[in-house]
Amino acid sequence: MSLDHHSEVPLYRRADASVTARVDDLLARMTLDEKIAQLHAVWLKLRADGQHAWRTEDFAQRDTGVPLDTLLRHGLGQVTRPLGTHTVDPKAGVEAFNALQRQMVEGTRLGIPVMAHEECLVGLMTKDATLFPSSLNYAATWNPGLVQRVGATIGEQARSIGCHQGLAPVLDVSRDPRWGRTEETFGEDPYLVGVLACHYVQGLQGERRDVLATLKHFVAHSASEGARNHAPVHVGPRELNDTFMLPFEMAVKLANAGSVMPAYHDIDGVPCHANRELLQGVLREKWGFDGLIVADYAGVNLLYTHHGTAHDAVEAAAQTFNAGLDIELPGHECALHLKEALARGIIDERTIDAAVRRVLRVKFEIGLFEAPYADPQRVNLRSEAASAVAYDVALQSAVLLKNDGVLPLRNDGVQHIAVIGPTADDPLALLAGYSFPVHLINSGETIPSSMTTPLQALRASLGASRVSYARGCAIIEERGAGAPVFPGDVAMTMRDVDAHDALLSTDTSQIEAAVAAARAADVAIVFVGDLAGLFQSGTVGEGSDTDSLTLPGLQQTLLDAVLATGTPTVVVMTGGRPYTLGAQDARVAALVMAFAPGEQGGEALAALLTGRENFSGRLPLSVPTSAGAVPYVYNHRLKSAGTPVAWHFGSRYPFGFGLGYTTFAYESLELAVDTASIEDGSFDFTFTLKNSGAREGTEVVQIYVRDRIASTSRPVRELKAFARVSVAALAQARVRVRLPVDMLNFTDARGERIVEPGEFDLMIGSSSRDLPLHATLTVTGPATRTLPRMWRMVSDVSVE
Structure with missing residues (x-):
């Protein structure tokens, strides 16, 4: 008599069984500790030999005193950024991740594989991956198909390293460009944001949805009080739904997004991570969302460390999982206390089971049980095809705002060009804050040698003898660590303010040489803008907010000096927010807004400035007349201008605007x-x-x-x-x-x-x-x- 081999294999391990049946079977076998293990991540520096090390941060994963082997023996929901946490050779990183995966599959009682997530907003945030332009560049193309190609390219690279979830796209609808994370948005219009988000999600996830896109930050993070990171949001329910929820609704219903991440702030006093009405009522019940809700980094422990809605980590865990959270990221500070929350009676096991069920369902749906390991020999983070997509975005996103005829540059062998400015020959100036070299700027990460700066590209295009260069000034003399923790309500002294101001260069000694170069040239091109950097390690990016829309540091002084020479001057602005030139706007001969055009940005800008290619980018957000005009958006209500109309209200260059070399x-x-x-x-x-x-x-x-x-x-x-x-x-x-x-x-x-x-x-x-x-x-x-x-x-x- 033959034996049915299925009787020897647990139902949850049978690929031919339905996902529902497999989830039911596995959940019934799990202990409480094994369930809780699926509801959090661990942030580690992985090693191929299995001797993994903690990655601790004051704001995200403090040392909880739990030995790693003890923590992992019951399994694990996710591992945080296995290749993006530190600089590691991609193949070695995959081998290290496989070592952890083997420990989960072969060394735990039930053998539940672990999911890996990475940042992927502007390309997979790992060593050697393609460095795409910023989200503002995606939006400035107004090209949904191209944005889908970006998502698909990033998805292919993610799959090659065993990544199962990408923490992108950002669906925050821009409302105030002083906010440092403006660079991460698709701009100020909810419909444009929604359409582009859908295409990015469809590209990243593919038809199988085996790499989850993560919609963030749910919801209205960009409407923070004073454009300050994490600050409260004051919007009514109608505006919340019509402006800020619309892109999320579109991406959930039309693109089948696999994950959503709540935001750090509170709305009307309720932190988003503890807002059951949003996470359960709107997302799951009203919209039918069937994916994972994952915490923003440290968002759970902020309920008791910052928001003050919970006494301790136990209450914080209960609040957020009762609200509908599925997985705490990046670590385990609060989820480990769910047993204590059960003992206190502030959460029940049915709620925990529901979250575990959702986590397991996704792991089955993406095929993780059948294919838990990545192949180090199939890592594919860089290709000509990927670079071509990055180039197309850079080319189609540069916006020509003004041109009195000085562009395109003449290629007659006679015209002499002076290239000036702190961003002309700095590869970092081409990159957004969530690119790998910028994100790990304090870890000694280097820029790929393949990156071409605008200066190098212009010299290659026009001839080195026709292009002179003078930096004029620096934005920041030496890149380094910024604020060590998230900003909070601290007593500010003049010493603190002076220390912050010291970030920007005050050295004017190079301006004279820039003026001389401009005088000797037929045309001056002044490259100005931002340097992305997290938490005040730069002038724009997460935690790098501003109170002004004046160019950072000495750049306006430099521009004033160049314009005073009378040489026709082209301004090329790169960075994560639009800046205003004040009265000098009328004096510049041409103005280009290129945002953060990525690794191919130098080549694309040279092609556009010389006329080999035509400008076609359009503004995805308004350029306010001044900081006094913000918040300003094109889709305001009639009375937004005040009565009588405020003199500073309005936009010098409106949403959707852009010129080209034809009409x-x-x-x-x-x-x-x-x-x-x-x-x-x-x-x-x-x-x-x-x-x-x-x-x-x-x-x-x-x-x-x-x-x-x-x-x-x-x-x-x-x-x-x-x-x-x-x-x-x-x-x-x-x-x-x-x-x-x-x-x-x-x-x-x-x-x-x-x-x-x-x-x-x-x-x-x-x-x-x-x-x-x-x-x-x-x-x-x-x-x-x-x-x-x-x-x-x-x-x-x-x-x-």
Whole structure:
């Protein structure tokens, strides 16, 4: 008689069984300690020989006094950044991760594999991975397909090192560029953020969703009080839903995002990590989210160390897991106390079981039990194809804000160019804060030798003899550690303030040489901007907020001196936020905003400045007239300007704006119908886009709508559709748009999305300010309509 081999194998180990059956079987076998082990991570410096070392930080993983072997004997939910924690050869890093995985699979009672997560916002944050441009660059392309290619490329690299979850994208909708994390956002419009987020998520996760994208920071982190990191958020429920939740809703419902990360701040006094209404009520129950909710680093222990809503780690753990959290990251400071929380009666085992069930389900769904190990010989973090994607983003994201004809530079062998400024020959100035070299700047991490600076690229393009160089000034003389812990409510002395100000260079000795170089040149190109760095190790980035939109340090002084020579001056601004040039804006001959264009940024900028390529980037956020104008966003309400209108209100360069080396005309708007049913209607219309210039170019067509009369005050305009359209010189294209009535919704007092019958202004053009085509749309119906869960969230734009 033959034996059924299945009877010898636990059900949870059978790949042919359903995920639900496997989860049920495994959960029934687990002890309480084994369950709790699945609800936290450990932050380690892994070693291939298994002699792993703790990675401790004051703000994230303090020494809990638990021996590592004791901690790991029951299993582990996740391991934090196995290759991104410190500089390690990728193959050696994979071998070290495999050693930990082997310990989990072969050395624990149930053999549950561990998931690994890494940062991946601007490329996989590990040694040798492709250094992509910033999220603001992604957004400035207005190219969802390209953003999806970025996500797919990062996903491929993540899979090659055994990474199962990436902590990106950031869906915070920018509201104040003084906030240091502005560089991590897709800009200030919730629809643009949502569309790009969906494509990034789809690219990263792939069809199998075997690498989880992590939507963060849920929710409204970018609306912090005074644009200060972690500060409270003051927004009403309607604005919260219409502006800040919309991108998350889109990415959950349309892109099937695998994970969500709560934010550090509180909203109306309730910390997001303990907000059951958000994590359970909205995410899971209202939207149907089926993935993992993972803590932001130290977000759980901040409930008792900062927010003061919990007495200790025990209460903090109970609060956040009761609210709906699944995994504490990056370590285990609070989750280990869940047994004590059970003993106190402030959490029940059913709640713990529900979280464990979700963790196990994901591990089964991604195939972790069948393929727990990564192959060190298949590591693939750098390729020509990946670099080409990075180049395309850098090329399509640079925004030409002003040009009096000085660009493109002449390639006649005669014109002499003076390249000036602290960011012209600094590779770090091309990188965002969550790139590996910047994130580990205090660990001696070096910049890849393959990176080309703008100076090097311009010399290669124009000839070294035609390009002189003078740095003029430094932004920071020596990069080093910034604030050692998260900022808090501390007594500030003048000594503290002076120490902070000392970060910026005060050395003016190089300005004279820069002035001489400008005088001797036909054109001066001044490269200015930011240096990304976490927690005040730079001038922008997480924890590196500002109180000003004036260029950091001596850069404005340098620019003033160069402009005083009378030499036509081009300003190229890189960095994580827009800065204002004040009165000098009128004196510069050309202005380019390149954000943080990544490892290919130098090459892309040289191609654009010399005219080999055409500018096509458009602003994903407004450039306020001054710091006094913020918060300023294009989709404000009419009364935002004050009465009478405040003189400092407004934007010098509006959302959606950008120039190129050709011009476009918008003509012949035709509406198939100007009325549509409130129940299931759509507006279909076409218009002609003409390239009236002498060279091919790409325009970003933008469609805005204003609700004329509504039951609540509505924005002056809102983006509802967009597309990149390439048109040959002196040619034209016919653009067709379908706008679902559902997209004219807003949130009512119940927290539901509704559409009201009435008239809407349709506005079409090249930016939120330049809108030459207008029409009136009418939504018909007997009453207000409440939208269903899967309402139509995206417009369709095609080109004939």
